[in-house]
Amino acid sequence: xxxxxxxxxxxxxxxxxxxxxxxxxxxxxxxxxxxxxxxxxxxxxxxxxxxxxxxxxxxxxxxxxxxxxxxxxxxxxxxxxxxxxxxxxxxxxxxxxxxxxxxxxxxxxxxxxxxxxxxxxxxxxxxxxxxxxxxxxxxxxxxxxxxxxxxxxxxxxxxxxxxxxxxxxxxxxxxxxxxxxxxxxxxxxxxxxxxxxxxxxxxxxxxxxxxxxxxxxxxxxxxxxxxxxxxxxxxxxxxxxxxxxxxxxxxxxxxxxxxxxxxxxxxxxxxxxxxxxxxxxxxxxxxxxxxxxx
Amino acid sequence: xxxxxxxxxxxxxxxxxxxxxxxxxxxxxxxxxxxxxxxxxxxxxxxxxxxxxxxxxxxxxxxxxxxxxxxxxxxxxxxxxxxxxxxxxxxxxxxxxxxxxxxxxxxxxxxxxxxxxxxxxxxxxxxxxxxxxxxxxxxxxxxxxxxxxxxxxxxxxxxxxxxxxxxxxxxxxxxxxxxxxxxxxxxxxxxxxxxxxxxxxxxxxxxxxxxxxxxxxxxxxxxxxxxxxxxxxxxxxxxxxxxxxxxxxxxxxxxxxxxxxxxxxxxxxxxxxxxxxxxxxxxxxxxxxxxxxxxxxxxxxxxxxxxxxxxx
Numbered sequence: 001x002x003x004x005x006x007x008x009x010x011x012x013x014x015x016x017x018x019x020x021x022x023x024x025x026x027x028x029x030x031x032x033x034x035x036x037x038x039x040x041x042x043x044x045x046x047x048x049x050x051x052x053x054x055x056x057x058x059x060x061x062x063x064x065x066x067x068x069x070x071x072x073x074x075x076x077x078x079x080x081x082x083x084x085x086x087x088x089x090x091x092x093x094x095x096x097x098x099x100x101x102x103x104x105x106x107x108x109x110x111x112x113x114x115x116x117x118x119x120x121x122x123x124x125x126x127x128x129x130x131x132x133x134x135x136x137x138x139x140x141x142x143x144x145x146x147x148x149x150x151x152x153x154x155x156x157x158x159x160x161x162x163x164x165x166x167x168x169x170x171x172x173x174x175x176x177x178x179x180x181x182x183x184x185x186x187x188x189x190x191x192x193x194x195x196x197x198x199x200x201x202x203x204x205x206x207x208x209x210x211x212x213x214x215x216x217x218x219x220x221x222x223x224x225x226x227x228x229x230x231x232x233x234x235x236x237x238x239x240x241x242x243x244x245x246x247x248x249x250x251x252x253x254x255x256x257x258x259x260x261x262x263x264x265x266x267x268x269x270x271x272x273x274x275x276x277x278x279x280x281x282x283x284x285x286x287x288x289x290x291x292x293x294x
Numbered sequence: 295x296x297x298x299x300x301x302x303x304x305x306x307x308x309x310x311x312x313x314x315x316x317x318x319x320x321x322x323x324x325x326x327x328x329x330x331x332x333x334x335x336x337x338x339x340x341x342x343x344x345x346x347x348x349x350x351x352x353x354x355x356x357x358x359x360x361x362x363x364x365x366x367x368x369x370x371x372x373x374x375x376x377x378x379x380x381x382x383x384x385x386x387x388x389x390x391x392x393x394x395x396x397x398x399x400x401x402x403x404x405x406x407x408x409x410x411x412x413x414x415x416x417x418x419x420x421x422x423x424x425x426x427x428x429x430x431x432x433x434x435x436x437x438x439x440x441x442x443x444x445x446x447x448x449x450x451x452x453x454x455x456x457x458x459x460x461x462x463x464x465x466x467x468x469x470x471x472x473x474x475x476x477x478x479x480x481x482x483x484x485x486x487x488x489x490x491x492x493x494x495x496x497x498x499x500x501x502x503x504x505x506x507x508x509x510x511x512x513x514x515x516x517x518x519x520x521x522x523x524x525x526x527x528x529x530x531x532x533x534x535x536x537x538x539x540x541x542x543x544x545x546x547x548x549x550x551x552x553x554x555x556x557x558x559x560x561x562x563x564x565x566x567x568x569x570x571x572x573x574x575x576x577x578x579x580x581x582x583x584x585x586x587x588x589x590x591x592x593x594x595x596x597x598x599x600x601x602x603x604x605x606x
Binding site for chain 2: 146229262278
């Protein structure tokens with residue numbers, strides 16, 4: 001994501017399209033709020049080990065589950081662990097899953113889509129056929145299956161989620177590339193003897209960035225949701241590691257007596273998903289004003 | 295139309311085959327057999343069990359046997375519940391999940407379409423912003439959070455509704471149906487708003503108004519048909535999502551449905567049960583995608599002349 005922002009910032013100076021988009025985005029207060037919340041959360045996640053008020057495993061069994069107070073702003077859980085600390089550490093994992101799994105999806109999807117769209121003809125038909133078939137598979141069930149069989153491994157979680165989410169990305173990029181291929185500057189590039197790989201890398205991929213950025217910001221929340229869903233079922237992140245989904249699932253168990261154990265992690269997850277969705281919507285409107293808002 | 299349907303059905307066969315094969319070999323590559331993880335069982339008992347379930351044969355032979363049984367609609371015996379077949383367990387709990395899914399779908403479509411149409415009638419006013427903001431909340435609030443919160447408010451604090459079960463106490467179906475349907479209602483609201491906005495600017499709507507038709511006829515008879523196209527295309531994928539959502543909702547509300555069975559089977563490593571339910575879910579998802587495509591072509595005849603209908 002930070003990479004995408006860097007590319008975005010860099011491109012913004014050179015071309016008027018990016019400048020226009022930035023201006024349009026600035027007018028969208030909700031999207032800007034989303035961006036700000038997100039940047040804040042990333043900074044918080046990076047600095048958690050220094051900012052967290054308590055140690056991650058630090059217990060106060062005598063205290064037990066206490067409601068929010070001056071010492072523990074968001075209360076403590078049943079083992080007397082500080083909730084704010086646990087939510088901050090959980091956020092690191094949740095955000096990491098969101099970004100890394102999306103990056104996996106991004107990498108596979110963009111390369112696959114670009115190659116299919118650029119090659120065209122039979123190669124394209126074959127490659128897209130494969131995507132169609134994979135689309136029809138019930139992936140959620142497959143992810144659960146993978147997690148059950150190979151144990152709850154965080155690396156596998158990244159790969160499994162990434163492997164599901166690249167399909168739509170590949171389709172979007174392919175469509176974009178198909179229309180780009182007709183452009184004259186591509187013909188010019190071919191005529192001066194550039195190889196297909198160079199053309200894909202130098203001309204095609206940079207020009208598909210707009211829709212890719214938009215779809216990326218919309219993929220991150222759905223990935224985070226998937227992680228939380230799996231962790232909630234007990235199939236994702238395993239203790240002693242923590243994530244928002246896992247905290248919510250603990251919160252549900254004790255919500256009658258200690259509702260704050262459910263409400264705060266839930267609020268945190270919802271706010272993050274909100275921010276990402278607003279930013280994604282805003283970027284879509286900014287980068288492609290004609291695209292219909294669904 | 296018939297050609298389109300049969301074409302899609304033919305396309306479903308390789309997909310199903312991949313699902314079956316991939317699931318089978320995934321499960322058989324799992325470390326340890328289904329009986330090895332348990333408490334200390336005498337070696338000869340394990341041997342007898344393995345022999346009974348053909349686990350002593352080479353994998354490819356087991357695979358062929360399984361395919362043969364499957365062709366006759368037999369999912370095999372459950373590993374964890376001796377004496378019960380996977381078929382029994384699937385069909386015993388299917389009704390509950392189907393009912394839950396149906397109610398959730400009704401909640402989603404009725405609330406979603408209403409909210410979307412209302413919002414699209416006066417875009418960029420309060421009538422648009424309020425339902426759309428609520429929809430955004432619905433999208434950002436996962437079911438495993440919404441469900442417990444609803445239980446907390448309506449079940450525990452207000453004591454209006456029962457907090458678990460299915461069909462035991464009147465009203466215990468309300469919260470699960472809302473929990474499962476809410477996020478789809480939100481998506482459908484956004485989709486139908488977008489669709490309606492686009493349709494309302496079309497010439498034929500202006501024509502209908504120019505003919506002097508009352509506004510509600512214009513909306514119901516003319517605009518809805520086109521405006522709801524995106525919603526219908528979404529119903530197929532939504533169904534797949536509902537199935538996954540039922541895992542969570544049935545766990546939260548302790549509903550004895552297929553989703554809860556699947557999660558339990560996953561935890562128990564009941565491999566035949568996992569395999570059977572996976573195949574069963576795949577078939578239903580493929581069928582519902584097909585149904586949603588057929589419905590879409592039926593409503594929009596333009597699609598019939600496009601090749602194969604590979605989009606979706």
